[in-house]
Amino acid sequence: MKKYIEKFLAKQDSTPGFLELWTNPYYFARKGLYEHIVRLAPYIHGKVLDVGCGMKPYAKIFTMRKYIGLEIDTLENRAKKKADYYYDGKSFPFGSQEFDSLITSQVFEHVFNPDQFLTEINRVLKDNGYLLLTVPFIWDEHEQPFDYARYSSFGIRHLLENHGFQIVISEKSIKDIRVVFQLLNVYIYKKLSTKNKAIKLLAMLFMLGPVNILGTFFRLITPHNEDLYLDNIILAKKVK
Numbered sequence: 367m368k369k370y371i372e373k374f375l376a377k378q379d380s381t382p383g384f385l386e387l388w389t390n391p392y393y394f395a396r397k398g399l400y401e402h403i404v405r406l407a408p409y410i411h412g413k414v415l416d417v418g419c420g421m422k423p424y425a426k427i428f429t430m431r432k433y434i435g436l437e438i439d440t441l442e443n444r445a446k447k448k449a450d451y452y453y454d455g456k457s458f459p460f461g462s463q464e465f466d467s468l469i470t471s472q473v474f475e476h477v478f479n480p481d482q483f484l485t486e487i488n489r490v491l492k493d494n495g496y497l498l499l500t501v502p503f504i505w506d507e508h509e510q511p512f513d514y515a516r517y518s519s520f521g522i523r524h525l526l527e528n529h530g531f532q533i534v535i536s537e538k539s540i541k542d543i544r545v546v547f548q549l550l551n552v553y554i555y556k557k558l559s560t561k562n563k564a565i566k567l568l569a570m571l572f573m574l575g576p577v578n579i580l581g582t583f584f585r586l587i588t589p590h591n592e593d594l595y596l597d598n599i600i601l602a603k604k605v606k
Contacts, residue, residue, distance in 0.1 A: 387582070388575035389567060391555035394548040395596050398539035399471065399500055402599040403427060406535065409496045409601055412466025417458075417487070418473030422448045430467070456482060463492045472597075474501040474522075476512050484529040488604055497531060497602045503538075504545060504596055506552050522598050531602040541595035543588045547581030548596060 382390045382397045390396060403424055410428045419435030436459075437443045439452035453459050456479070468491050477483045487497060501522060507513045517525075523533055540548065551574050558569050 387578050389570050390578075391551045391570065391574050392548070393551070393574075393578045394540050394544045394581060395505075399597060399599070400424075402537055402539050402597075403471070403498070403500070406498055406599070406601050409534075410467040410469060410498055413464070415458075415460070415465045415468045415490060417468065417470040418476070419449055420447055424469070424471065428467075434465075455479075456486075458486045458490050460490045462489050463495075464490050465495065466492055467496045467498070469498040471498075471500045472502065474499060474517065475505075475515050476509060478514050480515070480525060481529070484525060484531075488530045491604045493604060495604050496534070497526075497600075497604065499526075499598075499600045499602065500539075501598050501600075502596065503598055504549070504594065506549070506556075517598060519598055522600060526600065526602050530604055530606040532605045533600065533602050535599075535601040537599040538592065538595040539597040539599055541592055542590045543584045544581045545591075545594055545596055547577050547584070551577045 382393050382400070386393055386396075404427055407427045407429075411430055413432045414428060414430045414434065416422060416425070416433065416435045419437060422433070422435050425433050425435075434451065435447070435449040436451050436453060437447045437449035438455050443449065444452065451459055468487055470487070474480065474483070491497065499522070501517050503516060503518060505516070519536055519538065523536065526533060554573055554577070555570070558566055558573075
């Protein structure tokens with residue numbers, strides 16, 4: 367039973383469906399990211415590099431020739447992630463202009479050296495290759511102590527343009543009242559002190575599920591807010 371619950375919770379994390387409306391504390395954030403990435407997936411093709419790939423949750427979305435995952439070289443990442451290569455946090459272990467496309471999702475806020483990071487992305491990407499980047503705007507501190515920054519749409523545009531990229535599409539995910547309900551659920555979830563996964567799942571059903579339902583309802587009757595949103599979704603092209 368315990369293994370089933372753990373597997374269920376892991377699967378729901380990045381691709382939430384109807385059942386996860388009741389059990390996923392990050393339902394709105396994950397659903398928003400997934401929908402945006404699916405919509406932009408046709409731009410990602412050929413030989414693809416996923417920087418900060420984790421468990422490669424989006425690999426099946428893309429039509430590509432080869433999909434390579436890259437992670438920081440730590441014992442934890444080697445034990446828990448599905449990376450094909452590991453690196454020192456500075457230089458990617460690949461040649462220049464080696465990839466047709468590159469994705470990095472919910473990683474950039476954990477990068478302490480953003481200029482060097484974007485320089486490496488530019489270096490390994492072919493001319494006119496596409497970069498798909500997602501990064502939070504409003505979110506709690508996570509993966510402490512390796513959470514370094516938040517970026518507005520203007521800030522991330524400025525950084526990318528200064529590193530040889532042209533913005534093709536810039537979108538904001540969850541730009542409505544669901545932001546408030548999402549942050550409320552994060553607060554509740556982090557304060558559920560029990561380590562028993564079965565009890566935690568039951569608590570989520572009765573506490574987090576109703577919040578997700580309310581957020582879904584109030585989204586229908588309240589206006590959008592372009593200035594208050596969870597994540598930036600950026601598709602950019604390397605131009606120099």
